[in-house]
Amino acid sequence: xxxxxxxxxxHPDKGRRxxxxxxxxxxxxxxxxxxxxxxxxxxxxxxxPRLLEQPLNIEINGISRKLSVEPRVTLLDxxxxxxxxxxxKKGCDHGQCGACTVHVDGKxxxxxxxxxxxxxxxxxxxxxxxxxxxxxxxxxxxxxKHDGFQCGYCTPGQVMSGIACIREGHADSDDDIREYMSGxxxxxxxxxxxxxxxxxxxxxxxxx
Amino acid sequence: xxxxxxxxVTTPKAAVDAIVTNRNAQWIAGGTNLIDLxxxxxxxxxxxxxxxxxxxxxxxxxxxxxxxGAMALNxxxxxxxxxxKEYPLLSLALKAGASQQLRNMATVGGxxxxxxxxxxxxxxxxxxxxxxxxxxxxxxxxxxRMHAIFGASDKCIAVHPSDMCVALVTLDATVxxxxxxxxxxxxxxxxxxxxxELPQKDNTLERGELITAVELPDQPFKKNVxxxxxxxxxxxxxxxxxxxxxxxxxxxxxxQVRLGMGGVAHKPWxxxxxxxxxxxxAPSEPVFREAAKLAMRGAKGYGHNNFKxxxxxxxxxxxxxxxxxxx
Numbered sequence: 351x352x353x354x355x356x357x358x359x360x361h362p363d364k365g366r367r368x369x370x371x372x373x374x375x376x377x378x379x380x381x382x383x384x385x386x387x388x389x390x391x392x393x394x395x396x397x398x399p400r401l402l403e404q405p406l407n408i409e410i411n412g413i414s415r416k417l418s419v420e421p422r423v424t425l426l427d428x429x430x431x432x433x434x435x436x437x438x439k440k441g442c443d444h445g446q447c448g449a450c451t452v453h454v455d456g457k458x459x460x461x462x463x464x465x466x467x468x469x470x471x472x473x474x475x476x477x478x479x480x481x482x483x484x485x486x487x488x489x490x491x492x493x494x495k496h497d498g499f500q501c502g503y504c505t506p507g508q509v510m511s512g513i514a515c516i517r518e519g520h521a522d523s524d525d526d527i528r529e530y531m532s533g534x535x536x537x538x539x540x541x542x543x544x545x546x547x548x549x550x551x552x553x554x555x556x557x558x
Numbered sequence: 559x560x561x562x563x564x565x566x567v568t569t570p571k572a573a574v575d576a577i578v579t580n581r582n583a584q585w586i587a588g589g590t591n592l593i594d595l596x597x598x599x600x601x602x603x604x605x606x607x608x609x610x611x612x613x614x615x616x617x618x619x620x621x622x623x624x625x626x627g628a629m630a631l632n633x634x635x636x637x638x639x640x641x642x643k644e645y646p647l648l649s650l651a652l653k654a655g656a657s658q659q660l661r662n663m664a665t666v667g668g669x670x671x672x673x674x675x676x677x678x679x680x681x682x683x684x685x686x687x688x689x690x691x692x693x694x695x696x697x698x699x700x701x702x703r704m705h706a707i708f709g710a711s712d713k714c715i716a717v718h719p720s721d722m723c724v725a726l727v728t729l730d731a732t733v734x735x736x737x738x739x740x741x742x743x744x745x746x747x748x749x750x751x752x753x754x755e756l757p758q759k760d761n762t763l764e765r766g767e768l769i770t771a772v773e774l775p776d777q778p779f780k781k782n783v784x785x786x787x788x789x790x791x792x793x794x795x796x797x798x799x800x801x802x803x804x805x806x807x808x809x810x811x812x813x814q815v816r817l818g819m820g821g822v823a824h825k826p827w828x829x830x831x832x833x834x835x836x837x838x839x840a841p842s843e844p845v846f847r848e849a850a851k852l853a854m855r856g857a858k859g860y861g862h863n864n865f866k867x868x869x870x871x872x873x874x875x876x877x878x879x880x881x882x883x884x885x
Contacts, residue, residue, distance in 0.1 A: 404564055421564035421606065424593070444594050448659060457633075457662040463593045464663065465586070467564050468608055511659065518658070532793035533657020 404467045410435070411479030419466045426450045426461035429476060437477035437506050441535075448534035451507040451514075452476050458514035460533075477506035480513065488556055489513050492547035500538035508534050512548045513558050521552040559596050563605040568612065570736050570768055576607040578738050578766040585609045585768070587629060588663040590656075591672040599682050600673075600689055610665075614770055617641065624774040625734075628667030632722065633658060635666060645774055647804050650785040651725035657794050667769040670723055670733070670749065673760065674716035674824075675796055677701065687713045688757040695757075703862040704796065707870065708823040714757030715860055718750055718825050719796050721787065727826040728802040728818030731774050737767035746772075750825030757824075778814065779804035784881035787820075788873055797821035799869050801877035805841075812836050812882075817853070822870060829853040832874070841882040843875065850874040 403418040410433065419428060426443075429435040429452070441449030443462045450462040453475040481487035489509050492498070499505045511534045515521045520530035527545050536544065551558070565583075567573045577583050582604035586592055595601045614627040617638050624644060626635055635641055636652035656664065664672075678684040678696035685694035697705055697715050705715040723746075731746040750761050763769075782805040789795035800820035806813045815836045817829040832853040839845050850871035859867050 402563075420561055422559045422561045444597065445590055445660060448657065451659055458659050459663050460590070460659045463590050463660075465564075465589060465593065465606075468586070468589070468610065470566070514658070520658070529793050530658050533659045 406467055406469070407471055408466075408469050409473045411475060417466075421465065421467050423466045424462055425452070425454075425464040425466045425469055425474070428466040429461065429474075435476050435478050439503055439506055441504065441507070446535070447504070447507075448511060449504050449507040451510045451534065453510060453514060456517075458511055475510075477510060480509065487513070488551050488554065488558065489547070492551045493544070496543045496547040496550065497540070498544040498547040499536070499540050504534060504536045504538075508536065508544055512544070512551070515548060516552050516558055521548055524549060527552075559593075560599075560602055562603055564608065565605065566608045566611060570612055570614070570770060573607060573609050573612060573768055574737055574766050576605075577768075580605055583607055587665040587668040588631075588660075589668075590660050590664045591668070595673065595680075598680055600680060609768070614667075619644070622776055624776075626666055626772045626774075628769040628771055629665050631662060632656070632664045632666065632669060633661035636661065644780070645725075645729060645777070646781075647729060647779060647783040647785060647802055648722070648725045648774075650783065651721040651800075651802060654785055654787045654797075654800070655721035666722070666772055669720055670726075670769060670772075671761075672720060675719045676705070676716040679716060688716060688753075688760075691756075691758050698860065701862060702860045704798065704821070705860055705863050706823050707857040707859055707863060707866045708819075708827055709752040710824065710858070710860075711753045711755070711757070713755060714753035714824065716753070716757070716824060717821055718760070718823070719821075720826065721785070721797065721800060721820060723750070723826040724800055724802045724818045724820035725785065726772060726774075727828050728804055728816045729774055729777065729779070730816070731772050733769060734771040734773060735763065735767045736770050737764060739764075741770075742767075743773075746826075747828060753824045760824075777804070778806040779816065781884055782807050782881045784877050786873055786877040786880060788869060799866055799873045801873045803877045803881040805836075805878075805881055807841075807882070811838060811840050813838070817849075817874070819853070819870070819874070822857075822866065829874070831855070836878075841878070843879065846875045846878040847871070849878070 403420055406417045406419050408415055426440055429438050438452055439449040441447035445460050445463040450460055451458050452461045454472050481490045489512050511531055515530045521527050524545050527548050565576055584603035586606045587609055612629055614629040616627045617630055618625055619640055632652050636649045642649045676697055678686045679688050684696045687695050695714055706717050727746045733744040733746055733749045735742055784803045787797050787800040789797055797820045802818040804816040815833045817833050819827040832849040835849050835852050853874055854871050857867055
């Protein structure tokens with residue numbers, strides 16, 4: 351104990367002291383009867399005030415939605431946490447892996463680095479919007495045929511990127527595909543098969 | 559991420575006013591760097607002003623100059639037919655940066671305003687004079703493999719991470735900005751700055767100055783251009799060293815030469831001495847080697863990045879060979 355006291359004297363740590371004071375107060379409050387609690391109002395609100403949510407009109411997979419979001423909510427979190435569209439994956443959450451790739455107004459983007467509130471009036475397509483188990487998108491079918499995945503976590507992002515890659519006209523050769531798919535990381539290393547799948551869909555010549 | 563207020567603006571004036579009246583407000587465009595920095599707690603703006611709806615997306619050619627709006631997307635500029643025809647070096651550099659998803663989000667202005675990817679800047683538990691002036695430079699004697707070999711100071715040895723900016727400095731671009739005091743033009747060379755005693759300042763913009771466009775002068779560099787980017791993997795990585803070359807060949811001689819370098823300094827680096835040396839000469843490897851030697855004068859390694867002292871000149875020579883190979 352005496353050792354700790356010396357330590358604190360040498361290194362006054364205001365933050366930690368405040369924390370100890372506050373947590374003791376909170377413990378006391380939790381144990382106190384309600385009447386006492388009112389008298390001992392600590393001066394802060396029990397729940398942090400929510401900054402104003404913003405209205406958001408957005409079309410997701412062909413369905414127009416009127417939503418309300420906090421400005422800090424990313425498009426990825428909106429899809430997964432508020433709309434239960436969990437097909438879009440959260441990999442790194444820092445724009446380095448491509449697992450969260452979706453299409454906004456026809457362009458592939460990273461939903462983890464997009465603020466939902468900035469997508470006002472836009473059309474978003476996620477993996478749920480391109481195919482269903484009974485009616486696979488040609489890209490999904492090609493991924494299955496060529497074994498373009500192992501664990502499958504990066505696959506929704508790979509499929510969304512692969513479709514965009516062909517639409518953009520960036521799938522003319524295997525080298526082209528590799529370059530334009532470089533934003534989608536696959537830690538299982540299914541790359542050769544992913545390239546095969548995209549090349550086959552491209553060769554099929556269907557408009558996607 | 560901490561919460562913040564959000565405001566959408568549709569005119570440059572409203573954008574400027576929103577920033578000038580609130581010290582803790584910041585503009586957001588593509589967000590590819592800013593959102594990441596906010597998630598890491600490196601920057602914590604109280605208010606974001608969304609400028610993606612400003613009418614600044616146009617890419618157009620007028621009588622004697624070419625103008626690219628600050629809100630034009632990196633992918634739209636890279637794939638623009640006029641850009642590919644008139645300024646192929648810019649298109650090459652843009653395509654060497656990031657991934658298609660990020661290029662579909664990032665704007666020209668945002669690309670210029672992106673912060674360094676120095677790991678000490680990104681990690682709020684580490685000292686960094688750029689993030690927290692006075693806290694020291696963790697990279698100086700730390701892990702500095704990605705860091706500067708030109709123009710660094712003992713306060714900061716970070717590099718500017720952009721590829722696009724290397725092409726723009728090489729092509730003598732001009733930055734058009736508007737602010738509380740009106741419009742002004744900044745030569746691209748003077749837009750980013752060296753760290754000196756103020757590493758927290760990446761560029762020479764004043765508070766409230768908004769980039770509205772980048773202008774390029776008429777140029778003969780249509781064919782003999784090359785952007786060579788050396789990185790840890792063949793795509794989607796920041797440059798260890800990159801070199802931009804633009805040459806106007808006339809009768810087998812290099813009539814005009816422009817050389818720029820990335821991944822080596824706090825700003826996109828222009829190699830004027832080497833350009834002057836090469837001008838008027840016939841291309842050959844010994845000549846390129848001599849130019850590279852001139853370009854590397856004053857370069858200094860900090861330990862882990864000493865390899866750049868050799869990689870730098872080799873990349874210059876290789877890029878010059880590639881650029882002059884197309885006849």
